[in-house]
Amino acid sequence: MLKVTVEDRGEAVILRCLGRIVLGDERTLLCAAVHEHGRNVILDLGGVDAIDAAGIGALISLQAAGTYLKLMNPTEPLREVLRVTRMDSLFEICDAQSFGAAIAESITGEKSSGIVRAAV
Numbered sequence: 001m002l003k004v005t006v007e008d009r010g011e012a013v014i015l016r017c018l019g020r021i022v023l024g025d026e027r028t029l030l031c032a033a034v035h036e037h038g039r040n041v042i043l044d045l046g047g048v049d050a051i052d053a054a055g056i057g058a059l060i061s062l063q064a065a066g067t068y069l070k071l072m073n074p075t076e077p078l079r080e081v082l083r084v085t086r087m088d089s090l091f092e093i094c095d096a097q098s099f100g101a102a103i104a105e106s107i108t109g110e111k112s113s114g115i116v117r118a119a120v
């Protein structure tokens with residue numbers, strides 16, 4: 001089961017995910033993110049232990065619908081899935097140390113050296 005906690009940071013919102021982003025549970029993430037339409041959305045994936053094709057599809061659907069996502073602190077298994085599926089080239093990914101920079105960039109719109117876009 002996926003649990004999503006919303007943390008409001010002004011113009012940015014952090015969706016802290018805990019559990020698995022898998023078929024059926026991905027709707028939780030979609031619903032939480034859709035309610036934040038028009039805002040910068042940072043997904044904290046540090047508590048996610050699995051993602052499947054439906055979960056990847058949910059991330060892509062949100063991005064395609066105009067919700068700009070930043071993926072924060074993905075676990076090693078998630079990083080591997082993103083790398084193998086080449087989804088790491090579609091999303092900005094930041095680690096725990098870049099957390100503050102990710103929030104600042106989301107609020108100001110200015111790029112910080114703390115955020116890295118993964119290369120293909």
